[in-house]
Amino acid sequence: MKGDCVKEKQEDAKDKQLDAYRVNNDGTKMTTNQSVKVSEDETSLKAGVRGPTLLEDFHLREKITHFDHERIPERVVHARGYGAYGEFELYHSMEKFTSAGFLQKAGTKTPVFTRFSNVVGSKGSADTVRDVRGFAVKFYTEEGNFDLVGNNIPVFFIQDAIKFPDLVHAIKPEPHNEIPQAASAHDTFWDFVANNKETAHMVMWLMSDRSIPKNLRMMEGFGVHTFRLVNAEGKAHFVKFHWKPALGVHSLVWDEAQQISGKDPDYQRRDLWTSIENGHFVEYELGVQMIEEKDEFMFDFDILDATKLWPEEIVPVQIFGKMTLNRNVDNVFAETEQVAFHPGNVVPGIDFTNDPLLQGRLFSYIDTQLIRLGGPNFTGIPINQSICPFHNNQRDGYSRQTINVGQVSYHRNSLANNTPSTSTAKEGGFVHYQEKVEGHVIQARSDSFKDFYSQARLFWNSMSKPEKKHIIDAFSFELGKVESRSVRQQNVDMFVHVDKEMATVIARNIGVNPPTGEQSTISESSPALSQANTPSYPYTLNVGVLIGDGFPIEEVKETIRTLEEVGANVTLIGEEIGNVVSVENIQGSVTQTFLTTDAVLYDSLYVVGGKAKNQAKFNSDIQNFIDEAFRHYKPIGIATTGEPLFTASNASRGPGVLLASENPNFDEAFVEAVGKQRFWDRDIY
Numbered sequence: 155m156k157g158d159c160v161k162e163k164q165e166d167a168k169d170k171q172l173d174a175y176r177v178n179n180d181g182t183k184m185t186t187n188q189s190v191k192v193s194e195d196e197t198s199l200k201a202g203v204r205g206p207t208l209l210e211d212f213h214l215r216e217k218i219t220h221f222d223h224e225r226i227p228e229r230v231v232h233a234r235g236y237g238a239y240g241e242f243e244l245y246h247s248m249e250k251f252t253s254a255g256f257l258q259k260a261g262t263k264t265p266v267f268t269r270f271s272n273v274v275g276s277k278g279s280a281d282t283v284r285d286v287r288g289f290a291v292k293f294y295t296e297e298g299n300f301d302l303v304g305n306n307i308p309v310f311f312i313q314d315a316i317k318f319p320d321l322v323h324a325i326k327p328e329p330h331n332e333i334p335q336a337a338s339a340h341d342t343f344w345d346f347v348a349n350n351k352e353t354a355h356m357v358m359w360l361m362s363d364r365s366i367p368k369n370l371r372m373m374e375g376f377g378v379h380t381f382r383l384v385n386a387e388g389k390a391h392f393v394k395f396h397w398k399p400a401l402g403v404h405s406l407v408w409d410e411a412q413q414i415s416g417k418d419p420d421y422q423r424r425d426l427w428t429s430i431e432n433g434h435f436v437e438y439e440l441g442v443q444m445i446e447e448k449d450e451f452m453f454d455f456d457i458l459d460a461t462k463l464w465p466e467e468i469v470p471v472q473i474f475g476k477m478t479l480n481r482n483v484d485n486v487f488a489e490t491e492q493v494a495f496h497p498g499n500v501v502p503g504i505d506f507t508n509d510p511l512l513q514g515r516l517f518s519y520i521d522t523q524l525i526r527l528g529g530p531n532f533t534g535i536p537i538n539q540s541i542c543p544f545h546n547n548q549r550d551g552y553s554r555q556t557i558n559v560g561q562v563s564y565h566r567n568s569l570a571n572n573t574p575s576t577s578t579a580k581e582g583g584f585v586h587y588q589e590k591v592e593g594h595v596i597q598a599r600s601d602s603f604k605d606f607y608s609q610a611r612l613f614w615n616s617m618s619k620p621e622k623k624h625i626i627d628a629f630s631f632e633l634g635k636v637e638s639r640s641v642r643q644q645n646v647d648m649f650v651h652v653d654k655e656m657a658t659v660i661a662r663n664i665g666v667n668p669p670t671g672e673q674s675t676i677s678e679s680s681p682a683l684s685q686a687n688t689p690s691y692p693y694t695l696n697v698g699v700l701i702g703d704g705f706p707i708e709e710v711k712e713t714i715r716t717l718e719e720v721g722a723n724v725t726l727i728g729e730e731i732g733n734v735v736s737v738e739n740i741q742g743s744v745t746q747t748f749l750t751t752d753a754v755l756y757d758s759l760y761v762v763g764g765k766a767k768n769q770a771k772f773n774s775d776i777q778n779f780i781d782e783a784f785r786h787y788k789p790i791g792i793a794t795t796g797e798p799l800f801t802a803s804n805a806s807r808g809p810g811v812l813l814a815s816e817n818p819n820f821d822e823a824f825v826e827a828v829g830k831q832r833f834w835d836r837d838i839y
């Protein structure tokens with residue numbers, strides 16, 4: 155890229171840069187890649203209409219050759235991902251803590267690209283599997299790219315990067331039969347867990363609702379590692395980065411998640427795409443927890459250990475800005491697939507620590523891009539380019555884009571006046587933080603890394619009653635799928651150290667002996683870890699309206715209007731796609747049928763009922779929807795005409811079930827229930 159870094163309308167800089175690469179086929183004539191106009195694209199060149207095909211048909215050769223090479227290797231982890239553009243706006247200056255240019259002046263807007271991902275499954279696997287979600291953000295700052303490559307869980311399975319290949323081998327499908335896809339519920343993963351006790355804390359998160367997020371808009375993001383913010387005077391703070399979703403943290407229930415995997419494997423990417431297309435932009439606030447360098451050893455955990463979090467009640471998250479995702483990509487391959495994140499991409503004012511997991515990542519990401527994107531020039535792919543020009547003496551390699559002019563490609567030189575030249579810190583040069591280090595060269599773990607259960611128990615203690623039940627169910631499901639009795643036993647013998655009652659119930663469910671060990675003595679909890687304390691809104695939630703002919707227009711119109719007023723997405727579901735007609739002969743538009751959609755794809759139901767051609771089937775379809783939504787603790791609103799259908803279903807009255815006939819303020823009460831999302835106190839089993 156030529157010229158200076160864009161200073162004005164910084165937030166548009168990336169979009170403008172990409173303009174040069176956007177190609178639109180509308181109204182154009184077809185050409186080869188050499189720009190020769192093509193006259194025939196359906197029949198290859200042959201000697202006689204039934205004769206042999208001729209190699210001189212260059213268009214045929216080029217078309218097939220290009221097709222043959224369309225695939226690149228999927229990411230070794232985080233293969234399934236989805237991305238969007240947006241901007242990051244700084245609320246207030248962070249100058250006191252960091253010299254990073256994009257964090258100096260309140261109101262500064264920086265373009266970003268964010269890719270969310272599932273860790274384990276292949277590129278074509280389902281969205282809603284139980285897994286950690288990647289949360290990777292590329293900030294295109296005017297001092298270069300800063301990548302915050304995090305997850306939706308604040309801790310990690312292992313403490314040292316050297317164990318990453320083992321972890322991934324264990325959790326991926328087993329090599330002899332490549333089963334199961336995108337799932338941790340199998341022997342090798344749980345064998346790894348039981349034999350690597352540092353996994354305990356993260357596994358508690360994995361078994362919790364956090365690993366089945368409702369969508370990508372309603373989950374937190376964490377930088378996981380401890381980084382440093384360094385100010386202009388060179389003073390550093392240890393920090394952990396946090397993304398807080400504006401809509402709160404919400405999850406699916408496991409049965410629902412599994413059904414969605416079949417009904418709509420693209421559920422989460424569809425949700426992100428559609429929200430942005432509908433102008434329901436997606437917001438997360440960014441904050442840091444900060445610890446002064448002098449306080450490094452003040453805590454009962456090691457702040458360099460990535461299996462530990464810093465309880466927010468002890469070290470509060472200080473919010474300093476907001477990311478808004480507001481634009482979908484034009485081409486998923488060119489942008490989302492080719493984006494290359496790297497935790498080592500930092501800008502002056504942001505630096506690393508000795509977290510051994512982070513240190514290993516600093517090596518891995520470039521290494522993986524070299525094979526995935528075919529050589530060292532992947533930074534020239536449009537999505538990866540910084541918005542500022544770059545100058546150095548790196549040259550050549552596969553698919554080099556720049557045409558470097560001149561005879562000099564080395565430093566120091568006199569022939570080019572010793573350019574490109576380096577910059578001092580004052581001139582914006584990155585100067586690594588001058589930490590003092592000393593020690594013996596040794597392959598060992600610090601003793602301060604060896605407490606595996608305290609925070610795992612802190613997490614357990616912080617869970618609400620339904621959350622605890624979900625964790626026990628998840629363990630029982632996952633370990634119940636493990637064939638080796640020994641591995642099942644080893645796991646309950648391990649997790650007894652987190653909670654005895656929990657491990658004892660799991661042992662019973664999975665047919666092994668009750669564990670005999672003792673649980674950790676930690677009694678503290680951290681309310682910030684429970685989703686019971688998260689905000690909840692009806693905005694952007696999906697309400698399915700089950701409707702037939704002969705509905706009461708005033709009643710239904712008013713309820714739908716109230717829902718739409720708060721930004722809920724309302725879909726009419728009926729017997730056939732097309733119009734339904736009210737008693738008053740007013741039409742409504744049905745866009746989904748009981749065949750094309752399913753109750754699991756909606757956050758709540760509004761049951762109107764009515765007449766249909768096949769009345770018996772229509773009624774039973776509605777009753778099935780009600781049962782499903784009821785079992786998944788979802789709000790259900792019943793119009794006066796829907797009451798008989800509700801009564802005929804297996805659902806019972808109770809929390810989150812609202813009848814228009816009984817409720818004078820039905821619309822408001824229903825909207826409130828929709829916003830609450832789940833009614834855990836419903837008596838289901």
Ligand code: HDE
Nearest residue numbers: 229232269288289304305315318378511514515518519522
């Ligand atoms: Fe990654 N990780 N990782 N990781 N990671 C990759 O890089 C790796 C770890 C994370 O949307 C790979 O480009 C090692 C923690 C995300 O493109 C690879 C270790 C966290 C993404 C890699 C870790 C992450 C990746 C695969 C142990 C949360 C997807 C493809 C030291 C803080 C980024 C690629 C995207 C991707 C290596 C652990 C997050 C192989 C060696 C901890 C969000 O380089």
